[in-house]
Amino acid sequence: MASRQPQQPGLQQLDVTSLKAVLAEWRSNLLPSRFEKAQQPDPQAIQLGLRSLTGIHWLELSWQPDAARLHRIDAPPRQGDGSTLAQQLQHGLRGLALVAIEQPGWERVVKLAFARRPAEPPERWLVAELMGRHSNLLLLDGQRRVIALARQVRSQQSRLRPIGTGDDYINPPPLAGEPPRLEESAASWRRRLSLLPLPLAQALLGAYQGVSPALVAQLLPADWQQLPVGALSDDQWQLLWRNWRHWLEAVAAERFRWQPQGPGYRCWSAVLASGGPSSDGPSSDGQAAQGVHPQGPGPGPEAEAVWSAAVAARGTVWPLNQAIAHYYQLRLDSRRLEQQRQQLRHRLEQAAEREGHQASEQQGLLAATRGSQDLQTQADQLLSQRQPSRACIDSAQALYKRARKLRRAVAAIEERLELHRQRQEAIEASLIYLEQADDLEQLQGLAQDSTALLGLGRRQAPGAGSRREQRGVPRPLELQTPDGLVLQVGRNHRQNEWISLRQARRGDLWFHAQELPGSHVVLKSSAQVASDADLQWAADLAAHFSRGRGNSRVPVVMVPTDDLQRIPAAVPGTVSHRGGSVLWGRPQRADALLASVPSLKPASGP
The missing domain is CATH 2.30.310.10 (ibrinogen binding protein from staphylococcus aureus domain)
Structure with a gap:
């Protein structure tokens, strides 16, 4: 008798029980x-x-x-x-x-x-x-x-x-293994499971077809799975037999019902201790459901999200299909999000290392230019002789030429150093945006943004990147204060430029964590006068979406958008400003703000 190992926790496979439940809805509707x-x-x-x-x-x-x-x-x-x-x-x-x-x-x-x-x-x-x-x-x-x-x-x-x-x-x-049959007696079933001295979970997996690790977790309490089959009492065998029969009857009658269980789900009702089936979860006919989770740990956040989607679908003819689709979409999107986050983080860290190395080289060149004054002095001394020879004059001219060349190089080197500094700041800001990205679309927008701005990835044909980048309008996170003012939060460099320079109107206010990489926040106070509470909310958001998120207080600069200036040849979203006020933002308050304030647009897009 072949044995299969119980599935490790993680993404639940679509087993044959769930497959039969899905197909039951297909036959009714397709x-x-x-x-x-x-x-x-x-x-x-x-x-x-x-x-x-x-x-x-x-x-x-x-x-x-x-x-x-x-x-x-x-x-x-x-x-x-x-x-x-x-x-x-x-x-x-x-x-x-x-x-x-x-x-x-x-x-x-x-x-x-x-x-x-x-x-x-x-x-x-x-x-x-x-x-x-x-x-x-x-x-x-x-x-x-x-x-x-x-x-x-x-x-x-x-x-x-x-x-x-x-x-x-x-x-x-x-x-x-043996195909499960309703006609099989309890004695035959127990004898088949007891043939080999295995843990109960392995015995079920090896003895019968259609038994998956997920089904084992649904049939057995968690502390039973590693019990040797020879150690079960008659009462335990009786309870397991009752669960087994109830599962077989549900499959035979297509009496399916979706409900979350632990990190996964089940598509049939469990048997409660009283002997009756539970009514937890939406049924295949869209009936309302009440009750408690009968077995296993309570559902986690992802399962609760799927549960909410399934409850919303109770009035439809596809409750099981919709719940299962949401389950896999949430889990797979979460996995892809983390994989892409790690890949982009690696690329950004490589770019930061490259920029640091190139900046160090430029610093070395800049240090070498500091000898221009010494060369100038040496040339002056050669020409200060009473009757300098032709050789002295030629040497002095060569020294003057080298000194002039070094002085000219200073401006070019300082310009390159400033460019490296700006790119390092942009990369550091991208890493902050990366850690705060919470969905795939937002992460993909950040990846496109970073690839275009920082030269990451493969080179493209001229114009190909710009055409793709220009598709669609940036969609920053937009919130609304209780007073009705709109707050815009940039989640990447292009969104920062969009809200701070392109869409800003006279009277709007710009917020940014002082001397820290982070998001631009714009309070649309051009529509009406902002209250002190509105200003504080904007400061809290700017602190929250910055590298200072873990601090209790973060200094935040507030500047009218009219006083912002784009820095030529810099990364989009890089601005300078005149004057401004400093407020203290509290990042932790932004969590409650984000949960309570209505969102006007999704935090995603280019």
Whole structure:
């Protein structure tokens, strides 16, 4: 009997129970529906648009090894319709309708049948194999030959099942273990789990098909999972049997219900200690739900966000699909955010090191120019002789020439040093923005901003970068004070320039942490006179979005935007100012401010 190790905490795989729950909603809402559109948003996912009597529905099918999944999604932006796989699906499924959805046994394999009409035999099959690192997506013709697939599997990659275009489709190898059956008796079930002296979690994973690490966590209390099967009491066996039967009955009757559990989720109701199923979470028919989380730790922040999305979707016909889609979107976006943050941080740190090295070289050159006065003095002494020889005159002229050259070099070197200083400050500010970026769109805007401004990444064709950078209007964070004044916060260099120089009006006030890298904050006091509370809020925000965020108090400069001046040839958003007042900002107060003040625009964009 093969044994599988329990899954480590992290991203929950879409197991066969969740897959059956997703497909139950698909069958209710998609059969039949006509294929309209295929597009590939990323290298490991495809999106399909299907039109039914109730409108167009979008599905996402992903073969990502650690997050293979399929579910309905909201209408996506147009993207990736020119990929080879999307074009093959567009051509192969044109004019066909989805007429059947098959999911054999306890396999994580879904077969979508497409035909001209519901009563006709299928002309195409779209097969999604959601099997971890072996996941794949295949388009088959009516004779089950492969027309297109997401990834070719060569003989050196798999001896059991190589597959490519033109091959006959072969089902995946059969699953290990026994298929779960409602007809099985408690004695047979207990005997099967007790065959080997294993921990209870491993025994469940190895004995039966369709049992995932997530399902084990749903069936067992956490402190039971490592118990040897021989150490369970009769009462424990009875409780586990009751949970097992309840799960099987829920799957057989398609009685699915989504609810968060710990860092993950479940798609069927647990059995409470009283013996009845819990009613926690939105059900597949959109019923309201109340109750407590019956097993496992309480949901974390991400699960609570998914839970809120699922509750909002209770009135729809897609509550499970929408909740699962939100779960994976939140987790995968969070992972991508951290990966991209680390990559951009590394690039910025490399750029800072390069700027520091080049500035040191210029400092060395500047130090060498300090000998110009000595050269001038030596030349004067040569010419002060009563009758200098021709050789003395030539030497003096050469010394004068070298002195003049060194003096001219001072201005150029100081200009280069100032440029390096500005770029170092811009990089330091970018690192601050990077740590404070809290969504992918904002981080991507910062990456584009830093790449264009600091020369990071590969060189582009002339004009290519500028055209891309000019697409779209910068969208800084915008908040509104209780008095109705708008506060704008720049989250990258271009947004800083946009709010401070391009959009500022006479009467607006500019705030920035004194002598610290950070965001520009503009209070739109041109609309009405700002109160002391408005000024303090702006100062708190400027302190919060700066390197001084961890301090209790931060000095903040307040200057009318009319007194700001752009520094020529400097990084966008670099300004100088005349005069100004200093306020004390408290970064911690900005947390409450950001939570309570209405946001007018998302904190994202170029």
